[in-house]
Amino acid sequence: MRPLQMVDTKTQYLHIKEEVDKAVSEVMDSAAYINGPAVGQFAEQLASYLSVKHVIPCANGTDALQIALMALDLQPGDEVITPSFTYIATTEVIALLRLKPVFVEVDPFHFCMDPVALERAITPRTRAIVPVHLYGQAAPLKEILDIASRHGIAVVEDNAQAIGCDYIFEDGQKKKTGTLGTIGCTSFYPSKNLGAFGDGGALFTNDDVLASRIRMIANHGQSKRYYHDVVGCNSRLDTMQAAILSVKLTRLDQYNAARRQAAGFYDQAFAGCSSLLTPRRVNHGTHVFHQYTLRVTNGQRDALATFLTNRQIPSMIYYPVPGHRQKMFDSFLTTTPDLPITDLLTEQVISLPIHTELDTEQLSFIASGVLDFFKTRA
Numbered sequence: 001m002r003p004l005q006m007v008d009t010k011t012q013y014l015h016i017k018e019e020v021d022k023a024v025s026e027v028m029d030s031a032a033y034i035n036g037p038a039v040g041q042f043a044e045q046l047a048s049y050l051s052v053k054h055v056i057p058c059a060n061g062t063d064a065l066q067i068a069l070m071a072l073d074l075q076p077g078d079e080v081i082t083p084s085f086t087y088i089a090t091t092e093v094i095a096l097l098r099l100k101p102v103f104v105e106v107d108p109f110h111f112c113m114d115p116v117a118l119e120r121a122i123t124p125r126t127r128a129i130v131p132v133h134l135y136g137q138a139a140p141l142k143e144i145l146d147i148a149s150r151h152g153i154a155v156v157e158d159n160a161q162a163i164g165c166d167y168i169f170e171d172g173q174k175k176k177t178g179t180l181g182t183i184g185c186t187s188f189y190p191s192k193n194l195g196a197f198g199d200g201g202a203l204f205t206n207d208d209v210l211a212s213r214i215r216m217i218a219n220h221g222q223s224k225r226y227y228h229d230v231v232g233c234n235s236r237l238d239t240m241q242a243a244i245l246s247v248k249l250t251r252l253d254q255y256n257a258a259r260r261q262a263a264g265f266y267d268q269a270f271a272g273c274s275s276l277l278t279p280r281r282v283n284h285g286t287h288v289f290h291q292y293t294l295r296v297t298n299g300q301r302d303a304l305a306t307f308l309t310n311r312q313i314p315s316m317i318y319y320p321v322p323g324h325r326q327k328m329f330d331s332f333l334t335t336t337p338d339l340p341i342t343d344l345l346t347e348q349v350i351s352l353p354i355h356t357e358l359d360t361e362q363l364s365f366i367a368s369g370v371l372d373f374f375k376t377r378a
């Protein structure tokens with residue numbers, strides 16, 4: 001059996017090596033390392049894939065989130081509502097900009113922002129909402145967008161884990177997650193569903209004014225060289241990464257389908273196990289399985305992780321400490337918010353290897369390992 005990994009970027013590369021190597025060597029030959037033509041080409045290609053008006057590439061997903069909040073021109077102390085159960089980048093940038101993170105509860109089954117909790121958290125100082133399409137599944141955007149528009153609040157979608165995911169409206173109409181809010185953000189970190197061979201990120205918007213603001217902020221606040229109108233930053237997608245991403249984007253749907261197939265295998269294998277909750281699929285969207293995350297409901301999550309490690313089966317806890325319990329935010333919170341579902345999830349979740357290169361032998365070995373653990377504890 002090929003060795004197991006949480007994500008196997010090497011094998012994926014070997015399947016497309018010729019094309020990737022050619023794209024990279026073209027950039028090398030052109031010597032256009034910064035803002036070379038490949039960057040604009042990739043941005044256009046992605047905009048067309050997503051059916052969004054503007055794609056603005058940047059250096060990484062964290063920068064994308066920061067630039068999105070900067071573009072909304074918020075004032076220190078303005079409140080930004082976000083789930084606590086997410087990767088730290090989502091919430092860190094809120095604090096970095098001296099805004100106030102307001103952590104809300106997620107749904108215990110789809111793991112994304114709970115619209116009821118969102119509505120309750122809104123105050124006159126709320127200026128933005130940052131929902132996260134966690135693990136690759138669409139957050140309940142219709143409800144979130146309705147609440148946001150009723151209160152005139154911007155929505156910044158954290159789409160770092162869900163590129164290629166469809167949001168499905170009640171009438172069956174589909175739109176890509178990341179393109180429904182005011183601004184969408186994504187990451188091309190190598191392990192993401194559309195991963196570069198280094199760092200990368202992008203912002204999406206259908207708003208022309210915001211798009212030019214975003215471009216300006218990502219480029220030292222200038223629209224004309226050496227004339228700096230607003231405080232910005234330096235955040236660029238590397239030309240080499242853009243060239244690689246263009247090759248990989250043509251395979252994104254195929255990659256997401258492979259992840260979905262692996263997830264289907266796991267779902268079936270674990271269906272009869274009473275101590276496991278397999279990831280629920282929502283009706284309002286597809287799932288692109290950035291992670292395959294189970295809930296272990298018998299209190300033995302950590303013992304399972306150790307058991308798997310002993311069998312050389314990798315697993316990860318995304319995420320062991322929720323945002324509202326990170327020391328980083330101590331000075332931003334007057335009291336620790338009461339988020340029992342988030343706390344419970346941090347104790348129950350475990351993610352298994354999921355990527356585009358898993359074969360049936362590997363999947364069976366992983367699934368048997370998990371099931372053997374529960375047999376020994378029955």
Ligand SMILES: *Cc1c(COP(=O)(O)O)cnc(C)c1O
Nearest residue numbers: 060061062087089090160187189
């Ligand atoms: C990966 C990720 C980010 C940050 O992306 P980077 O490119 O690593 O900066 C932000 N939010 C979520 C939910 C992520 O998974």
